[in-house]
Amino acid sequence: MTYMISPSLMCMNLIEIKSQLEVLDTRADFLHIDIMDGHYVKNITLSPFFIEQIRPHTNLKIDVHLMVEEPSDFIDAVANAGADYICPHAETINRDAFRIINQIRKHNKKVGVVLNPATPVEYIKHYIHLLDKITVMTVDPGYAGQPFIPEMLNKIQELAALKKEHGYNYLIEIDGSCNTKTFHDLLGAGAEVLIVGTSGLFNLDPNLAVAWDKMTANIRQAEQAA
Template sequence: MSKKPMFSPSLMCMDLMDIKHQMEILNSRADFYHVDIMDGHFVKNITLSPDFVKAVSSVAKLPLDCHLMVTTPDDFIEPLAKAGAGYICPHAETINSDAFRMIYKIKSLGCKVGVVLNPATPIEYIRQYIHLLDKITIMSVDPGFAGQPFIREMLGKIRQAKEWKEQNGYSYLIEVDGSCNERTFKDLDEAGAEVFILGSSGLFNLDPDLAAAWDKMKKIFHEQTGK
């Protein structure tokens, strides 16, 4: 029996002038909130921060899933944990010199741990510690900016993550970040994606009324996948 799909709206794509109201709408609909933390070095953009996580944690009724697009993730782990992060997810490319220490540190602070893979990074890169992860995020666009085209080669990486999970009894969630929308829902679902990060094309641009946009997204998803 297939799992119920899970959805994670990207707070970077919200109307930040109306974020409290929008989060109140999504609290009863979504499964996570995706929070992009960027430092201007690992990627050229700069978006949200630990202070932002602290500010929205009083409104959020869902786990705040913090995606660390930063060169030195260790600088952000404790501040994010104290701010109210539910998941802390650094990029594999930034932690492989001390991945085990970083994973255990995140867990010791009471957070769940995920790892994010850039499109050009093979899943084999995290093979030695994949069993410790609560979530794997597969980037289906190059990181740093919203609105990029879907990289279809990532479907194979999603299938590999699913195969390893099923073969070994791992419990990590398989999440996709980038261009999750009506053009990709079917292929992503069939490949094995379980958590879909929703940005402008997948949710926020569907309707000015966010509740209506959510209903449209769910209808599109059902039409594409039967779920």
């Protein structure tokens, strides 16, 4: 079973950002950065400036999740700051999805789209073939630490089946409550990228290297049970 790990930096200890980035840079596959505008969700987190500050200190691909009302207002800034993947919510782009996709492509960046729990795969059917990554929210967006929504396993399975049937190239990524309680079901459903936050990684141990080892042991145990 192949999977990749994308730590959510909004959950890291920002006081220890340099040392924590050094730990992640040799272990993770992506760095996940949430940008919230306080309107699409009632929270404000990281920013294009944050991307610009960490870009020189990591070789990992930076994956930006845009939880914003107007993604087009942010795309140029996050691209220029050093993002590798830019992923707006389908609910915010469907009135101009092809224009948004082209805006991201003009920067030679990978295109992702994020689906809220109540948003069906059908919603993106006309441009699913253009996507490099699809993120399934397994919690409602906006805050860390919410409970897993088990109905999303069917959505992951649907995306995995479509990918196999049509030869699509998108990665299937999971955002929300990826931890020891859910690893087995997520991987079994077809998840390929796991975004890990407080419960999956950062709260496992004050020493991030130790926490990482505990997380990977939890995932290995889930794989063996699959």
